[in-house]
Amino acid sequence: MNVLDQSQLIQLRAALETQLAALSRTDAPQSADGTRDLPVSEVETSPADKATVRLLNDLALEAAGHHVARMQVLRRALAKFEDGSYGLCEECGDGIGFLRLEARPEAHLCIGCQTRLEKR
Template identity: 40%
Template sequence: MNGLPAAEVEHLRKRLRNEHARLRREVADELARSEQGRYLELAGRIHDRGDEAVADLLEDLQIAALDRHVHRVRQVEAALAAIDQGRYGLCRACGVQIGSARLEAEPAAERCIDCQTAVEQGRHAPTL
């Protein structure tokens, strides 16, 4: 078990669910905007090469933003699953308690601060 007080876990579960709902709306909105943009292009807008380059860049940026949103949705879903399985708040790399302050700052944190630092510095975090 994770050792976190039940009230704290419920508070973080609520935050995660709210973020999950917000992210799903943002993904849906982004997809709708993307489809609308494709429709306008197909409707016969005439582009010169410069316009096409800008349009390609904007589409790439939209895809990157969408990819970040989808990645974050997966992180939040993993945290919610960990809550349901009773392993929320435990570092997936070393198994120690992540810590309330870190979870309050980042409810979907998967690693303790030491293991996350190791990953960000290009070192491998320990594995269970």
């Protein structure tokens, strides 16, 4: 049973959509073949410079991975509105409190289940 009222659901959905829109605007550019462009291209330089370029590219790829993962989490939370399961804990099925969802609208576990998960 969902413990959120309609105005709270509207507020939380808007927050998720705003976050997703912000991430979509900052999405890393893609090349024509759909792959991500590396931010720093390698040029013939010293080994130390090449290592720095590789490190910068690795960091950029890792950040892009986090970016994509965050967008997936937000999309998953928005999809829960469609099936009516938004605001329900995926572990125990109880309602997730509004204050928790207000702080983290993408939360999928209640405080109790999240605490148990983190202690494992």
